[in-house]
Amino acid sequence: MKNKALSLPYLLWMLFFTLAPLAVVVYFALTDRNGAFTLENIFAIRGFLPIFANSVFLALIASLICLAIGYPVAYYMSRVSPTKQRMLMMLVMLPMCMSFLLRTMALVALLNDTGIINQLLGLIGIGPLPLIRNNGAVVFGMVYNFLPYVILPLYSVMVKIDPRLIEAAQDLGCDSRQIFSKVVLPLSKSGVISGFTMVFVPAVSTFYISKKLGGTNTALIGDVIEAQFKNSATFNSGAAIALALMVLVLFCVFVMNHFTEDEDGDEVMLL
């Protein structure tokens, strides 16, 4: 078939602009400013381990909260009429298309010490509560920004669950909790896995959310990478940290994918 040749320009593009850049990251991570081989950048990562740990911890909490919130929403969406489903899908996707920078600004206006929530609380005599510049606010920002990413894959898996399976479980005497644990959850496992990674990956690597909502001691690994590239132009150690982040993320994705084995994994991501 000649058709195969049609993918050639794409393959070349990916070679030059996806694979080659990754090789260049490895190159920069393993060399010093003058291009001589060194392992110093890799060893220097040890100093950032607490920040790595904090990033993973916050991203993990945010992902779990997103799953807990997104799951019932996705389930509800998958059980309404097709027209309504399309409308709800649109409403989930719409915030994803809007500037997340400005939406995070709006969160700041809500959570600030003199922000809207504290103003409202002030009316009934509470507060002002410290809602911003702490780890909780960063997790809140992550959940707000990345919730749609968990709803979409969950929905696309749940919509394929045959309603007759649920009816059959009911007929066989399952209560709603058993239906959930024995039918819906096992059938939506791949959506859970893919939703989790789709939140975890951007959350663990974010730098804007922590900058706006976090305090001075809540720097995330994304903040470190940004500073290395934009403020101090220390490309080599920045590359090493980026490489470490990439390895971390690929490891997480690998572990998560291990849970799903090979149940048409590539289709889960689709809308």
Place this chain on the structure above:
Amino acid sequence: MKKTIRIFTVLIFAFLYIPILLLVFGSFTSGSDLSSFHSLTLTNYSELFADRVLLPLLKNSLILAVVSSLIATALGTLAAIGIQALSPKLRSAVMSVTNIPMTNPDIVTGVSLALLFAFVGQAMKTEIRLGFATLLIAHITFNLPYVILSVLPKLRQMDPTLRDAALDLGCRPMQAFFKVTIYEILPGIVSGLIMAFTMSLDDFVISYFVYGPEFVTLPVEIYNYVKKPLPPKIYALFTLMFFAILVMMLLMNLIQGKDDKRRKLSLASLRPVRRT
């Protein structure tokens, strides 16, 4: 039970939309602080239209989004057709590469491209000027997987006998593509294009690492406002873009709805004679 889930869903949608509504509301009030209400006004909009900084940046973002999404769609559609024709083993290898920009954190993609440009500059002993070209390369790169992943399933759903029929009836392969295949996969191409366009228009993280002073996009500029207070006309711009994207999505919704109906009909009529 169902009622609880329903109320919960409504609450979550409220949670998603309250900050957006706050920004829309902010566009109609004076003062740049979203948390304090002054008075209703339209001056933010008149200021926006008279603006000499934001609008050119919006134009930059739009040019970049249009060009990169069109190139990515053309390249990605061809690639999807090619990938579909590959042997299963090769196909899964190519798909893993396709997944790299989607699984990698944006910041890593941005950094890796920035380093690539720095590296090529070093190797060629010239400095690669960051600007439109580097942004375009970056945007095409992260758009391609979305196009491919939305075209591929349409190709898979397509009945291969349709193309065979066109060839039997004397079409050359090119004609068969433009007369048959393209109509079957058009919804996938369109949704890939729209997705690529919106991703590109809104991208901040990757652009931030590969932009240069001579070509700044809107999200990058908004980020650079971190140090200064945001001018409220930005909220006006946000509001206009919100409604523009809303309209675009409604259109997409309509196209999809029609496509679903059509597929149901055609599947119903084809199923008895369908072979796999």
